[in-house]
Amino acid sequence: MILALLLAAVAQTTSGATFDHTVPPGANFDKAEFRLWIPSGSDRLQAVLVLVPGSNGDGRPMAAEPFWQDFAARHRLAIVACRFTDKPHDQSFIEDYVNVSHGSGQALLDTLTALAPASGHAELAAAPLLLWGMSAGGQFNYEFVAWKPERVIAFVVNKGGIYYTALASKAARDVPGLLFIGEKDLDSRITMISGLAALNRRGGALWALTEEPGVGHAVARSRDLGALLFAEVLPLRVGGTSLKAIDPKSGYIADLKAHTFQRASEAPAQTERTAWLPTLAVAKGWQAVVTNAPFEQ
Numbered sequence: 001m002i003l004a005l006l007l008a009a010v011a012q013t014t015s016g017a018t019f020d021h022t023v024p025p026g027a028n029f030d031k032a033e034f035r036l037w038i039p040s041g042s043d044r045l046q047a048v049l050v051l052v053p054g055s056n057g058d059g060r061p062m063a064a065e066p067f068w069q070d071f072a073a074r075h076r077l078a079i080v081a082c083r084f085t086d087k088p089h090d091q092s093f094i095e096d097y098v099n100v101s102h103g104s105g106q107a108l109l110d111t112l113t114a115l116a117p118a119s120g121h122a123e124l125a126a127a128p129l130l131l132w133g134m135s136a137g138g139q140f141n142y143e144f145v146a147w148k149p150e151r152v153i154a155f156v157v158n159k160g161g162i163y164y165t166a167l168a169s170k171a172a173r174d175v176p177g178l179l180f181i182g183e184k185d186l187d188s189r190i191t192m193i194s195g196l197a198a199l200n201r202r203g204g205a206l207w208a209l210t211e212e213p214g215v216g217h218a219v220a221r222s223r224d225l226g227a228l229l230f231a232e233v234l235p236l237r238v239g240g241t242s243l244k245a246i247d248p249k250s251g252y253i254a255d256l257k258a259h260t261f262q263r264a265s266e267a268p269a270q271t272e273r274t275a276w277l278p279t280l281a282v283a284k285g286w287q288a289v290v291t292n293a294p295f296e297q
Helices: 002-011 058-065 065-073 104-119 122-126 135-148 187-202 222-237 280-290
Strands: 014-021 030-040 048-052 077-085 129-133 152-157 177-182 206-213 251-253 261-263 274-277
Touching: 002 129, 014 058, 014 104, 030 058, 030 065, 030 104, 030 251, 048 065, 048 135, 058 065, 058 077, 065 077, 065 122, 065 206, 065 222, 077 104, 104 122, 104 135, 122 177, 129 135, 129 261, 152 222, 177 187, 187 206, 187 222, 187 274, 222 280, 251 280, 261 280, 274 280
Parallel strands: 048 077, 048 129, 129 152, 152 177, 177 206
Antiparallel strands: 014 030, 030 077, 206 274, 251 261, 251 274
């Protein structure tokens, strides 16, 4: 039912205010340009939804997508849609800007600080983040969680192939995440993301490897399941002066091969070939994606 409401909302029109901001070139990026969108009638915003596109792409138009605008309005979120580009270098498939601790991550945080007074929402300067992206956008998200886990509510990795961090910190592993792979994507991307998921799940990461059957290097259903994750985790983590931790036993453990799930409190103490999911709704959504079944209405 929750996911059906998310999808039905696409047809609605949401009004809001838009603000642009540019950060000068930094150590690991050439361009860093951002578009902030705030729903009309917002009092205090509870978080920022960050949208990051694929390699060297301009994601700023994503701030105007009806799906995300409606989602933001219903959950009292600002949207920040990003454009990052690399400085010219020989191996263009290796994005330097996704190595966020070298400057690009700070560019995002500085933008929130700069736009907080301009938008009339001082809370943006320290607001927690929901990170969604595609390809290199998901790489950026992963590295941002590794760098500043205390700022991230939940995140999505989405079929990207270049990462700078292998084993993330305990704090980063405690941030709920979906790691998407496409069955027909490049073997290198599948292997890389599967390895990150396996390594960090062994350390108890609250993450779920999510394979999309028949999908190559495409968004496919990652947007819809990502939005469901965000909607479910927001009330579990936001409240007070810092993000609330989630008890791993309160979630669900899924079997990556059988595509089944059970309550974490009743599951064997094993992390091999498993995924962690925060709520029953997300577990059902995950199962629908990995079995190529319709979402439950």
